[in-house]
Amino acid sequence: MSSAGNYSEKDIPQRLSEGDEQTYRQVYDRYWNRVYSVALSFLKSPQLAQDAVQLVFVRLWEKRDKLKDVTYFDAWFAALARNTIINALENRAFRLADGPVDELIPSDFLTPDYLLEYKGALALINDAVAKLPAQQAAVFKLSREQGLSYAEIAQQLSIAPATVKSHMVRALNAIREYVRLHSGDAFLVTWLLTAILEYFF
Structure with a gap:
């Protein structure tokens, strides 16, 4: 945050x-x-x-x-x-x-150990983002890091707003699946993913 x-x-x-x-x-x-x-x-x-x-x-x-x-x-x-x-x-x-x-x-x-767990969960999500297909990653970053709306992203990438939303949904599903497969602290992963979902929807 x-x-x-x-x-x-x-x-x-x-x-x-x-x-x-x-x-x-x-x-x-x-x-x-x-x-x-x-x-x-x-x-x-x-x-x-x-x-x-x-x-x-x-x-x-x-x-x-x-x-x-x-x-x-x-x-x-x-x-x-x-x-x-x-x-x-x-x-x-x-x-x-x-x-x-x-x-x-x-x-x-x-505790220091807990803070490491928190940073580890955040790093796990960042790793998942880094492994997204190029177009999904671009949409994710433009929305998450630059705060652009779907319409603004669509204009910048020359694609339809519906396509932007589709890429975002696929990106979030891929992130969820990645962190599920790589375990990590269930509470912290849920906490951080919920923050991402709130941001986009």
Whole structure:
């Protein structure tokens, strides 16, 4: 993630640690759908997924003082979401009234090993993109890296917008299949792929 609202990823931790409610709201708006989609894919229940999402954002606010030295907010937040969702998946209590925060989420959950896992999952997706056919890769990069619309990509590549969409769908399917075959952390791959899907659709 490059930004939440008008703030860069580097700014978000500091602003949240200072109790900036506007930044919190922007993070909520930016991440809600992703957290819900990932939670639903693991919990298989819309109600449990909604409960987990609510708790993730409560935990974010409660843990904001631990963000001062965080550089990779997306990785930190993914760790928070993963722990919360896995706790729910394991049938632990995760209602708002249940127990102290630290019973569920240790204060040092973003470890160096976890950050390596996060970067590894991201690298796996980047490897998948590098192996796409030339036209699919071009469409993917123009949309993902330059933020061009399907119509703009179609004009630049001299192809129909429907063809652009077709290339994008095939690219995303190829990326999913590549990461499935090469395993990796299931949660992190789902987290990062969901971000890509949200970006395009």
